[in-house]
Amino acid sequence: MIYFSELQNLPAYDVKGDYLGRLVDLGIDPNRNPLMVASFLVRTPKEELVCINHEQIPSISVRAIQTSVSRPEIRCYDTDDGLIRIKKDVLDQQIIDVNHRKVVRVIDVDFDIQPNERHTVLRIISVSVGWAAALRRLLQGTLAKHTVRRIASTFPPKVIPWEFVSLIEPDPARRVKLRISYDRLAKLHPADLADILEELSRDEQKSVIESLDDEIAAEAVSEIPTHMQVALLDSLPAGKAADIVEEMAPDEAADVLQELPPETSAEVLANMEKEEAQEVRELLGFEENTAGGLMTPECIMVADSASVEGAVAALKIFSGPLESVHAVYLIDTECVLSGVVPLARILLADASTPLKELSSEPVISVPFHADERAVVDLFHKYNLVSLPVVDDNGRLFGIVTADDVLEITIKAR
């Protein structure tokens, strides 16, 4: 095992033993071998940067780097900008630890060193953080290398294996060249992804959001704090912002659009699909901090004359998130709310049972102009998971869900 802090500034010699310069950086080619160091960058005394192909390095020790060629024969590695440079792109930069789902700043990089017949191979193993790595970085050059290692070992090593490291690169062209993808990020839970996004700078957030699928991006954006949502969506082109807002739940979308400056909000709405835009526009018409401002129109409404069969059919064609469906709402011919059937009852009943028989009595609902605190009280009093919102005539508009109520309660704390 050898550390980048130990490799940095090592003297390099050519085959005749003449001094070439100091090692300043290492390059990895993700297109050929994503783990092996392909290129060694050496700075000569004349301040030129020379890059040495890994096949020309027969030996590396803690004292020096020995090359197998003389100065004029040095072959640079083919691509220079297609390389991940350790000092430039990894050291002291923020990376995402996909395993622990957080953002860390790299202090040192660990390599595995394997001499084989023709040349020595350096392979990247992990990045280090914490006090062990900090002491190594700090004391390097002031004391002998084994002394530094001994001092650093008084602290337990904190490493992140390279396979869990996700580099963050704001430039999309470079991302493609370096094969940096955020696929592993896409598999994280949106709330964890949101935590990670919160730790990144604006440009980095933008680069992650731009490369994720709209659906996943929307879920993650829903979970970050409002002022960050606004800053993020404002910095994206209107088309992309609209794609993301479309995928968000309508009540979340309405909340975000409300906070955006009016011109941006109008632009985003104009770029959205007509249906989604219409839904959100309606919600925007309600006042914030009322039941109308909290609700989502995505709920399952079935005619009260239908049977369990009809409810199941409605569930099958429901376009919203199924995980948040808790009950089916019965409406009469005038769209007036007339009953609520919890999903569990539908599961246990025969297909032909009329839904009216399964409905809970009494039906608890709230008018759309009710204050949000009244909504919270109702949830608390009746132990609700979702609460239908109606107009003054009793017509069903949408539902308020428990997560919105939780948010209000936490904010008020």
Place this chain on the structure above:
Amino acid sequence: MTSPRFRRFRINLLIFLSVLGPGIITANVDNDAGGIFTYSVAGAHFGYGLLWLMIPITAALIVVQEMVARMGVVTGKGLADLIREEYGFRTTFILMALLLVANLGNTIAEFAGLASGMSLFGVNRYISVPLAAVLVWVLVLQGTYRLVEKVFLLACFFYVAYLISGFLAHPDWGLAMRGISQPSLRLDSAYLYMVIGLVGTTIAPWMQFYLQAAVVEKGIKLKNYAYSRWDVLVGCVVTSVVASFIIIACAATIHASGHQRLADAADAAIALRPLAGRAAGVLFAFGLCNASLFAASILPLATAYCVCEGLGFESGVNKRPYEAPTFYTLYTALIILGAVAVLALRESMQVPIILLSQVANGILLPFVLIFMLRLSNRADIMGSYRNTRAFNAIAWVTCVVMIALTLLLVATSIKL
């Protein structure tokens, strides 16, 4: 029917109010215990002789804070983060260590100010300081800080008392004007000490880190940057005006009376006599305690955040202590050490220590400034928002002058 012009004005005002905050808060924290005492001593010991410094200091303050706010808006990253990314771990570590020492000094100054102020109310410092330390520690960690911040800010209207007092004291305006317009530089160590202290308390290094972090947290967008500039400008002008009036009030009362020594809070309170008569002591103590508590709740926290973020350790009051050990240790240690150091000192040393902490700020300033200058001139970091030549000139001159003054101070102190 509102006219388009008025609507435009209203929109502008709303945007201004929404980005308002970082500049104004920083300005108020600028006038902490260190500030109050340094300006008071300047006026008491030197009369109007140091007033002329307020103009160049204000210019430098505006330039430095604008640079820092601009970096925060353009990069979206804190100052410690930028230094770490561009200059590496070791440099950042050394800078953070120096900052930690300077900030410990400032924290000691806040608690010393509190002890001084409470002693005017007759409260023994062995009671007031530990109580304040516990209060600050609990307040911030409980997360009720936001509410408390507003209370503190409101109480900052106290500084108006200095403005009124300054006028009521009937200062010799002719002398004051001459003081402002005629620079006089003496080369004795007491004078140099005072000058460095004045710069250090007005342009404190830790405040630049704080301002950039506050700007980033507020998420100010590039297009609203112009408003952010106004926020910074207003903040700087407020700081400068208050500072000048503290000097004038002290010059007109303490210095003019011939007493000319400022040894503790009771002496400093004399400056408010024209306004408050015998209640001057109470008024001053109230303002001092408010300023000290306010700064004591911002400074250790900001330091812990800054150092942890610069070095890459976990930070945040929303994390458990075992999740962010370095952060919590730093924060708690700063408060405990600050409080203990004050109690360990003789009471007569409180004001000199406060002054020393501000001089430490002044000595550290050019080094931080050099980093800021190099970062804000980089095209790859700042794009088209790089420093203008005028800004660079003022900032570099400040650097050079401060380093020169420090060297001169050392030279005159050891009597070369």
